[in-house]
Every structure is written in C-alpha cells, then in structure tokens.
Amino acid sequence: MTAGTTRKHRILVLGAGYAGASAAGRLAKRLHRDDVEITLVDAEEDFVERVRNHQLAVGRELVRRPFGVMFEGSGVRLKFAKVTALEADRRSVRVESAEGEEELAYDTLLYALGSRWNDHGVRNAAEHVHEISSRAGALRLRSHLDSLAPGRKVLVVGGGLTGIEAVTEIAESRPDLDVALAARGGLGDWLSRKGAAHVRKVFGELGVTAHEHTTVTAVGADRVKTADGTVIATDATVWTTGFATHPIAEAGGLRVAESGQIVVDAMMRSVSHPEVYVGGDAGRAMGDAGKPLRMSCATGTPMAWQAVDAIAAELTGLKLPKVPLRYFNQCISLGRRDGLIQFVTADDTSRERVLTGRTAAFYKELVCRAAVWAVANPGATVLSRGRRVVGEPAAAAGA
Known part of the structure; x- marks a missing residue:
C-alpha cells in the first residue's frame, strides 16, 4: 500500500x-x-x-x-x-x-x-488444588467430584463471594460429601449483620463446616496446613482466594x-x-x-x-x-434454591438491607441472564453515516 x-x-x-x-x-x-x-x-x-x-x-x-x-x-x-x-x-x-x-x-x-486464579504463593497449591476461575478448571473439578465416594471430604479455601457460592453449590448437589470452607476472616464478615446471619443459616442447613480465621499456608494431595499448624484432611481442595x-x-x-x-x-x-x-x-x-x-x-x-x-x-x-x-448490590447464590442480595453503597459498603431465600435466588438468576444479554446486545447504534471515521494514511500508521 x-x-x-x-x-x-x-x-x-x-x-x-x-x-x-x-x-x-x-x-x-x-x-x-x-x-x-x-x-x-x-x-x-x-x-x-x-x-x-x-x-x-x-x-x-x-x-x-x-x-x-x-x-x-x-x-x-x-x-x-x-x-x-x-x-x-x-x-x-x-x-x-x-x-x-x-x-x-x-x-x-x-x-x-x-x-x-491466584495461589498467593502458597506452597504446592498449583499441584494439588482445583480452581474454578476457568471453564477448564471447573470441568476438571467436576470430573474429580464425580469420582468421590460418599463421605469424602471437600474443602473450599477462600471466604469471598466465589468461595461461598462454590461451597454451597457443592454441598447442595452432593449432600453425601463432607463439605467445609476455610476463610481467612469471619464468615461473611464484609456483609451486613442480616446478610452474614443468613449465610450462617444456610451453611447450617447444608451441613457446611466453616473454619473461620483460618489461613492456609501449605497444600498437599490429601490435606492442607494452616498458619497455626492445624492440618485439615481433604480429598478435594478448591481454591477461591481471589x-x-x-x-x-x-x-x-x-x-x-x-x-x-x-x-x-x-x-x-x-x-x-x-x-x-x-x-x-x-x-x-x-x-x-x-x-x-x-x-x-x-x-x-x-x-x-x-x-x-x-x-x-x-x-x-x-x-x-x-x-x-458505582455499586448497587452484591448478588450471591447459595445453591439453586437460596441466595443473598446484599445492598451496598456506591463504594461497595454493605447496607443493612438484604433479600434472601428463593426471591434472592431468582434475582441472582436474572442478573446472570442479564449479563449474557448485555454481551449479545451491547447498545444501540449512535453513529450516523455523516460522522464516519476516516482511516489514517498507511505510511503514517507504520504499516
């Protein structure tokens, strides 16, 4: 050219x-x-x-x-x-x-x-944990969960939104497994009082054990070690720490x-x-x-x-x-039949107002569908043919 x-x-x-x-x-x-x-x-x-x-x-x-x-x-x-x-x-x-x-x-x-996914430099995490930040990772975990016999242990590491959604989903779909979550802080400690209480309620109903104020420092094939030296046995470690x-x-x-x-x-x-x-x-x-x-x-x-x-x-x-x-709410699924909508301020600070239960689960489902709709319908055309972009000369652009 x-x-x-x-x-x-x-x-x-x-x-x-x-x-x-x-x-x-x-x-x-x-x-x-x-x-x-x-x-x-x-x-x-x-x-x-x-x-x-x-x-x-x-x-x-x-x-x-x-x-x-x-x-x-x-x-x-x-x-x-x-x-x-x-x-x-x-x-x-x-x-x-x-x-x-x-x-x-x-x-x-x-x-x-x-x-x-972020291993935060934890020893052997890359070799032994499952991540669900990617489709491939989710499918690998799916195959591993399918292989677990009743009574086997699953530990989700990370007490944020992803961790809470993952652990409740696993516990609901596989009530025959011993499911637990390890959180660096308190369970749902960023939520409002009502929001955190509802998460605890659902954990109790699903039989999920919460290891609070627990920092995992090393990972093995069948166990994790925490900062205070405690060893937690697990047959599947799911990593959701950010x-x-x-x-x-x-x-x-x-x-x-x-x-x-x-x-x-x-x-x-x-x-x-x-x-x-x-x-x-x-x-x-x-x-x-x-x-x-x-x-x-x-x-x-x-x-x-x-x-x-x-x-x-x-x-x-x-x-x-x-x-x-700005932010309006945080939408958390707690299995397929329950959820939590935590309303927040513009800077993401939790308000006391929440929605819970099936109403919240339906709300979260609508949010997920809306996210996909936004991808497929990204806005109306605003540019008329009278205001067109003119390509730069090829030589000037370094072509």
Missing part, C-alpha cells in the same frame, strides 16, 4: 469474557464497518459464563454460546488464538493458534484479558499498579499508552465513589462500555457519555 492511501482503523480487542465480548459488540454498533476493522481475540470458541462456573463444576449443563453465532453479521472479525505477548511501543500483539504463531498490529487496543492479572500487560510495557492491573484514567485509557484502553479485571480503575473497583463482572462490563464510548468519541468527534461506575 502506497503512502497517502487510506485504510481502515484497526481496533484489536483482547479477551472475550464479559468485558471484551460486550466491548467488541458495542464498538461494532458505535462505528461504521467501512471505516474500522474490529478483531476480537480469544482462545475459546464459545462464550464462558464465568459467574456460573461453580454450577458447571457440580455437573449442571450450561447453554452453549458460540461466538460465531453471537457475532454473526456484526462485522466483528473473530480470531481464536491465545495471546502470548504484547509490545505496546510497537502496537503489536503476538498470538498462537492451531495455524501457528502470528503477529497482529493495531491502531487502538482494548485490553480485556481479565484475571485468573484473582491475579496476567503478566503480559507489564511485560508488554504498560504501566501497572502493585496489583498487576493496568493503570487507567477515568476514560479507561492507559496512562502510559493512550492508544490502549482497558475493560474488566485487567484495569485498575477508580469508581465514582473514589475507591478502586473490585474485580467482578458487575464492574468489568461498565468499564468496557466506558472504554468503547471513549474510543468512539476519539475517532468520530461525538460527545463522550459517562458510564456510571
């Missing part, structure tokens, strides 16, 4: 979780396909409902959602490959697929590779926080590389209440929407809308 010719503006979206997939669809509706080329990169060919992985782990069948169907007719190009490296200064990403290694260039990058970001961002030259998350401004733009935007767990973003947003589906999607709207405004000159980045 000779200097002076125009080409489409290349937008590369890395990761097709809740943030990345909804961002790609929203970009396709915000921008005209004659002017931009949007490529969505992910190693999976189906959308993974991460918030349902605890259900998958106990044998429940989930609806298959192929990306090819979800993005049919959208103009979004799908690239099924694993991201292996980023070179932010060169605006280049390396990927690996069944066809081999490939380098993808971009003009604008939306980084949404999300997070993965998430960690992928080191690709920092290795690629982006400025990151101590958490490994990419530091972004209010528009979800990297503070070190303005052509890079971030959505989801990979970004260290501040909410409207002035506190960092926690890693969650609830905040990942609004972050992605804000990034998309900023990209569209940058490329078209349209007015930049502000997406609300």
Whole structure:
C-alpha cells in the first residue's frame, strides 16, 4: 500500500469474557464497518459464563454460546488464538493458534484479558488444588467430584463471594460429601449483620463446616496446613482466594499498579499508552465513589462500555457519555434454591438491607441472564453515516 492511501482503523480487542465480548459488540454498533476493522481475540470458541462456573463444576449443563453465532453479521472479525505477548511501543500483539504463531498490529487496543486464579504463593497449591476461575478448571473439578465416594471430604479455601457460592453449590448437589470452607476472616464478615446471619443459616442447613480465621499456608494431595499448624484432611481442595492479572500487560510495557492491573484514567485509557484502553479485571480503575473497583463482572462490563464510548468519541468527534461506575448490590447464590442480595453503597459498603431465600435466588438468576444479554446486545447504534471515521494514511500508521 502506497503512502497517502487510506485504510481502515484497526481496533484489536483482547479477551472475550464479559468485558471484551460486550466491548467488541458495542464498538461494532458505535462505528461504521467501512471505516474500522474490529478483531476480537480469544482462545475459546464459545462464550464462558464465568459467574456460573461453580454450577458447571457440580455437573449442571450450561447453554452453549458460540461466538460465531453471537457475532454473526456484526462485522466483528473473530480470531481464536491465545495471546502470548504484547509490545505496546510497537502496537503489536503476538498470538498462537492451531495455524501457528502470528503477529497482529493495531491502531487502538482494548485490553480485556481479565484475571485468573491466584495461589498467593502458597506452597504446592498449583499441584494439588482445583480452581474454578476457568471453564477448564471447573470441568476438571467436576470430573474429580464425580469420582468421590460418599463421605469424602471437600474443602473450599477462600471466604469471598466465589468461595461461598462454590461451597454451597457443592454441598447442595452432593449432600453425601463432607463439605467445609476455610476463610481467612469471619464468615461473611464484609456483609451486613442480616446478610452474614443468613449465610450462617444456610451453611447450617447444608451441613457446611466453616473454619473461620483460618489461613492456609501449605497444600498437599490429601490435606492442607494452616498458619497455626492445624492440618485439615481433604480429598478435594478448591481454591477461591481471589484473582491475579496476567503478566503480559507489564511485560508488554504498560504501566501497572502493585496489583498487576493496568493503570487507567477515568476514560479507561492507559496512562502510559493512550492508544490502549482497558475493560474488566485487567484495569485498575477508580469508581465514582473514589475507591478502586473490585474485580467482578458487575464492574468489568461498565468499564468496557466506558472504554468503547471513549474510543468512539476519539475517532468520530461525538460527545463522550459517562458510564456510571458505582455499586448497587452484591448478588450471591447459595445453591439453586437460596441466595443473598446484599445492598451496598456506591463504594461497595454493605447496607443493612438484604433479600434472601428463593426471591434472592431468582434475582441472582436474572442478573446472570442479564449479563449474557448485555454481551449479545451491547447498545444501540449512535453513529450516523455523516460522522464516519476516516482511516489514517498507511505510511503514517507504520504499516
């Protein structure tokens, strides 16, 4: 291509979780396909409902959602490959697929590779525990649970949202197992008084043992060891102690926080590389209440929407809308027949108000369905053909 010719503006979206997939669809509706080329990169060919992985782990069948169907007719190009490296200064990403290694260039990058399970450096955790942050991990746990005879012990390590959902799901689906949870603090100690009391009530009904104020420091094939020297026997250890970001961002030259998350401004733009935007767990973003947003589906999607709207405004000159980045509630499933909706302040502090029981379980189910709907329906088209993006000259873009 000779200097002076125009080409489409290349937008590369890395990761097709809740943030990345909804961002790609929203970009396709915000921008005209004659002017931009949007490529969505992910190693999976189906959308993974991460918030349902605890259900998958106990044998429940989930609806298959192929990306090819979800993005049919959208103009979004799908690239099924694993991201292996980023070179932010060169605006280049390396990927690996069944066809081999490939380098993808971009003009604008939306980084949404999300997070993965975090072993926190605990000895032998990687060799002996099960994680449910990925579909593959949930399926491995599913196979292992199926192999356990009645009376065998299951220990979930981590007392946050994921841990509570996982342990109650396992206890409800396998009442023949001896199920327990190890929490670093008190059970549900971040919840309101009513919220924590309901979790304790459900644990009692399901026969779940709670090891509170218990820090696991080492893991073996059939036991864990705690900070005070206590040994807890287990036939399956499920690790839910939080998430960690992928080191690709920092290795690629982006400025990151101590958490490994990419530091972004209010528009979800990297503070070190303005052509890079971030959505989801990979970004260290501040909410409207002035506190960092926690890693969650609830905040990942609004972050992605804000990034998309900023990209569209940058490329078209349209007015930049502000997406609300605040919290309203925490939705916790407690098996299939019970749940807890903990209402919170804008900065995620628990209020005393809660919903519990079947009403809360139904509420949580609606939230999960709405999250998938948001991926498939990422917003209405706002760009008219009179305000189109003009591709930069190929030579100027380094092509």
